Amino acid sequence: MKIGIVGLGLIGGSLGLDFRRLGHQVLGVARRAATGEAAIACGAVDQASTELQSLQAADIVFLCTPIHMIEAISIDLIPHLSPQTILTDVGSVKGAIVDAVTPHWPNFVGGHPMAGKTEVGIAVAEPHLFAQRAYVITPVATTPTTAVAVLRELATALQAQVLTCTPAQHDRAVAWISHLPVMISGSLIQACLNEPDAHIRKLAESLASSGFCDTSRVGGGHPELGLMMARYNRDEVLRSLQAYQQEIQQLTTLVATDQWAALAARLTENHQARSRFIQSTPEPDTAAP
Amino acid sequence: MKIGIVGLGLIGGSLGLDFRRLGHQVLGVARRAATGEAAIACGAVDQASTELQSLQAADIVFLCTPIHMIEAISIDLIPHLSPQTILTDVGSVKGAIVDAVTPHWPNFVGGHPMAGKTEVGIAVAEPHLFAQRAYVITPVATTPTTAVAVLRELATALQAQVLTCTPAQHDRAVAWISHLPVMISGSLIQACLNEPDAHIRKLAESLASSGFCDTSRVGGGHPELGLMMARYNRDEVLRSLQAYQQEIQQLTTLVATDQWAALAARLTENHQARSRFIQSTPEPDTAAP
Secondary structure, three states: EEEEOOOOOOHHHHHHHHHOOOOOOEEEEOOHHHHHHHHOOOOOOOEOOOOOOHOOOEEEEEEEOOOOHHHHHHHHHHHOOOOOOOEEEEEOOHHHHHHHHHHOOOEEEEEEEEOOOOOOHHHOOOOOOOOOEEEEEEEEOOHHHHHHHHHHHHHHHHHOOEEOOHHHHHHHHHHHHHHHHHHHHHHHHHHHHHOHHHHHHHHHHHHHOHHHHHHHHHHHHOOOHHHHHHHHHHHHHHHHHHHHOOOOHHHHHHOOOHHHHHHHHHHHHHHHHHHHHHHOOOOOOOOOO | OOEEEEEEOOOHHHHHHHHHHOEEEEEEEEHHHHHHHHHHOOOOOOOEEEOHHHHHOOOOEEEOOOHHHHHHHHHHHHHHHHOOOOOOOOOOHHHHHHHOOOOOOOEEEEEEEEEOOOOOOOOOOOOOOOOEEEEEEEEOOOOOEEEEHHHHHHHHHHHOEEOOOOHHHHHHHHHHHHHHHHHHHHHHHHHHHOOOOHHHHHHHHHHOHHHHHHHHHHHOHHHHHHHHHHOOOOOOHHHHHHHHHHHHHHHHHHHHHOHHHHHHHHHHHHHHHHHHOOOOOOOOOOOOO
């Protein structure tokens, strides 16, 4: 299969490495020629270009750019494609993207491989990045079944665990486990920075260890990623933030009113429940969407 | 030196391993005889007992029990000690402990080695646990300088970075970087559990990956630890929770009112500031307290 990849960063580059290993021909497009050269050098693509028209022979094109560029790039790309070409993306938000791109290209199917690293860019692309990780596919009523089947087959070949759901279900679920964590984690850093006593602030910096490190990690990550989550999944991020505020308020009340038994019960529930999120490997669905 | 350790868990056991390696004689006391036997077997103590009177020859005693037992154990221990014996503890809260124990034993000095692991118990004790980690010593006006000097010397021999500050300063700083993270991290789990749609809840569990894992880690930890932080550092935990609520409220307002430039600035500030907490190695103070 001829596979196009627009955007040769961590995700695009890692997809390319795997697809080439699986015997596909990979055509890459990057904004900068140097990125394409790096992708060729590391084996992520067979050929690279800065021009979208280089993808005209592709059977499927993966859009792996930042979220806010996906619609514009798909509009630029479409004139070069044959009607059979499947278009898909890897954005961490699905509703806004599916709504934006589907009217331009009915043969579009949204996707979201749940893989990431702290670092970004082609230099950190790696094979097998998607193995044993969830790959969410979000067709809508008008999505051609062939497009879904082809994407499912490719994702399965990556050894990813394929799940299908609606864009709205995806966005609500990832608000909880991906976008809300970024917001609450960032607010931890912000709250510490706003401690008015400079001596305490300095002492806190000196004493911070693994607990602070882990809890603040995603909140101290790439600012653009957090911004895109909030902008493109705004309603679900807001909904989760509002629910979270209630939880924090209830917790604060328990402490303020010395309700230690109730606090202990709550902490115990959290302790027990966490393993359901952490040990859980996604259950791949087998039903055709 | 003869060093007594009451409570042979991760911290008590690890202190014992290091102090024996450094040539001291270590006398351990555990509630259960089996724990003492395990401590002898792994080399954490020279001798072990379930009786506090076994520590009567100790030059210094480290209280390494859970926070809520420290005062009661110190009261039971004191009749067996000679007046020169230094008493110290390793609790993660200092004000409440220093206030409680000092009136009983003026030769008490509070301490807090900032080392921990997810697991607890003598089985996970390890040598060098405190190396390159902060060891906070919190003398008050009445604390004998000898007690501080001896503890400082022992902590330095562990290769820990010794800092001194008041109990109040310690408690305010650790509220930010240790206790608040536990509270906000636990509330993330709680908020996810309270998603009313069972299908979304299940999907969220399936999709949770490293971001959720890290952000929820300390909130899903040992319930008793979180409870003790809240009970024994109640006022500072409340203060940090209230400041944090304001941050979350401000963030929510930015998203709700589409203030993307302001949100981007905030996320960028967090991104840049985090390294001050993470890269920071404590600056050991050299001044006598």
